[in-house]
Amino acid sequence: MKNFKNGFIKENPVFCLYLGMCSTLALSTNLNNALGMGICVTVVLVLSNAIISLIRNITPDEIRIPVYIVVIATLVSVVELLVHAFIPSLFDALGAFLSLIVVNCIILGRAEAFAKKNPVLPSIIDGLGMGLGYTFAIVLISMIREFLSTAWVSLYNPFNMSQLIIRVGIPQLSKYTISLFSSSVGAFLTFACIAALFAFINNKSKEGKK
Amino acid sequence: MKLLTIALSAVLINNIVLAKFLGVCPFLGVSKNTKSALGMGVAVIFVIFSSSILTYAVQYFVLVPLHIEYMQLISFILIIAAFVQFVEMFMKKHLPGLYKTLGVYLPLITTNCAVLYVAQDNITKGYNFLETVVNSIATPLGFLLVIYLFSCVRERLDYAHTPKPFKGNPIGLVVAGLMALAFAGLAGII
Amino acid sequence: MIYAIILFVFLASIVAIGYYLNQRTPKPEGCKDLKENCEGCKIASCIHHPSYRKEEL
Numbered sequence: 001m002k003n004f005k006n007g008f009i010k011e012n013p014v015f016c017l018y019l020g021m022c023s024t025l026a027l028s029t030n031l032n033n034a035l036g037m038g039i040c041v042t043v044v045l046v047l048s049n050a051i052i053s054l055i056r057n058i059t060p061d062e063i064r065i066p067v068y069i070v071v072i073a074t075l076v077s078v079v080e081l082l083v084h085a086f087i088p089s090l091f092d093a094l095g096a097f098l099s100l101i102v103v104n105c106i107i108l109g110r111a112e113a114f115a116k117k118n119p120v121l122p123s124i125i126d127g128l129g130m131g132l133g134y135t136f137a138i139v140l141i142s143m144i145r146e147f148l149s150t151a152w153v154s155l156y157n158p159f160n161m162s163q164l165i166i167r168v169g170i171p172q173l174s175k176y177t178i179s180l181f182s183s184s185v186g187a188f189l190t191f192a193c194i195a196a197l198f199a200f201i202n203n204k205s206k207e208g209k210k
Numbered sequence: 211m212k213l214l215t216i217a218l219s220a221v222l223i224n225n226i227v228l229a230k231f232l233g234v235c236p237f238l239g240v241s242k243n244t245k246s247a248l249g250m251g252v253a254v255i256f257v258i259f260s261s262s263i264l265t266y267a268v269q270y271f272v273l274v275p276l277h278i279e280y281m282q283l284i285s286f287i288l289i290i291a292a293f294v295q296f297v298e299m300f301m302k303k304h305l306p307g308l309y310k311t312l313g314v315y316l317p318l319i320t321t322n323c324a325v326l327y328v329a330q331d332n333i334t335k336g337y338n339f340l341e342t343v344v345n346s347i348a349t350p351l352g353f354l355l356v357i358y359l360f361s362c363v364r365e366r367l368d369y370a371h372t373p374k375p376f377k378g379n380p381i382g383l384v385v386a387g388l389m390a391l392a393f394a395g396l397a398g399i400i
Numbered sequence: 401m402i403y404a405i406i407l408f409v410f411l412a413s414i415v416a417i418g419y420y421l422n423q424r425t426p427k428p429e430g431c432k433d434l435k436e437n438c439e440g441c442k443i444a445s446c447i448h449h450p451s452y453r454k455e456e457l
Contacts, residue, residue, distance in 0.1 A: 188386045
């Protein structure tokens with residue numbers, strides 16, 4: 001349970017450890033992409049943590065990194081083919097970043113830091129916590145960026161893009177949108193500000209303990 | 211003419227770090243001083259160029275004839291990982307001088323998303339061999355340009371009074387954002 | 401399908417052999433302590449992170 005909670009604020013993989021920045025920056029343009037990517041990463045992370053933890057005793061130490069790469073690449077291929085078959089709109093939106101989950105440092109990082117020396121169940125929980133922490137981060141950035149650039153935050157049904165699930169916003173602000181935030185500049189600036197906020201909170205809580 | 215368009219677009223307009231957000235980790239991690247930024251940039255050019263040629267050959271001489279294109283992702287990542295290992299080994303044995311300047315960056319590149327991206331990008335865009343060569347030189351050249359500029363800014367940044375929470379990576383990301391703004395202005399070239 | 405499996409096994413073994421041989425190849429003279437620090441992320445257990453080497457010493 002403690003591992004699970006750590007993944008969100010104190011050890012948030014994105015804002016505190018700076019893992020998986022590339023996909024967080026690129027896919028946070030709108031809520032749909034962000035949520036889809038978050039779920040894909042969480043699934044891969046949980047499965048890869050579970051498998052690596054299962055085979056941790058029979059993996060020779062010298063070649064453990066190639067073994068991890070093979071496991072992760074296989075899992076990502078499976079997820080990619082499944083998404084392509086069942087949610088083609090998400091597949092098109094995520095583009096190259098879906099296959100780039102392979103080189104997402106969160107997954108290799110957690111395998112190396114946690115799954116290789118812990119039993120299966122804690123590894124699964126760690127994967128779930130870190131995956132949800134990643135999802136939380138990417139969804140947070142995407143909501144801020146989508147709101148600032150369109151004054152709306154909307155979620156569509158991924159299986160049928162014309163079907164709107166929920167839409168929240170302030171229509172009075174639609175004249176004053178900042179379109180800069182939908183471009184790459186906005187991604188870097190939003191990320192920097194939130195990361196600074198997290199650093200500020202963590203510094204405060206450290207000082208409090210002293 | 212098309213080759214020139216590909217090159218300009220890869221270096222300036224669709225810059226791999228600032229527009230595509232790939233390789234952000236080494237961009238922030240290995241840019242403390244200009245020397246290591248240059249070393250990293252040159253090592254990235256070498257690895258991306260050779261591994262793109264290698265994966266291009268595998269795609270069109272192995273995967274397509276055997277109708278197993280769905281193995282693309284797995285084979286590409288394994289080829290890149292193996293390639294980097296063999297290059298590092300070769301450098302250690304036969305080119306110790308080069309290893310001293312570039313070899314230290316090689317382990318950092320294995321899990322760099324830019325390498326896999328360029329290899330896949332050449333295939334998805336349907337480039338022919340010449341276009342692949344141009345694209346796989348120009349894209350990492352853009353990386354070298356941006357990481358060098360960024361490290362120059364960062365050396366000055368050490369003397370600036372940054373608010374405490376922004377110290378380290380956050381201020382680096384702000385600088386990267388401003389650089390992205392400047393590069394966005396170049397979009398009119400093509 | 402059979403080709404896919406053959407290719408997979410072939411590539412995986414090449415990577416494993418490459419890793420193994422590379423780890424056994426000694427570094428050339430003067431490069432023993434040469435290592436580039438990477439502070440892109442804050443995983444202290446990463447071999448490229450500066451704090452990893454401090455723990456070793």
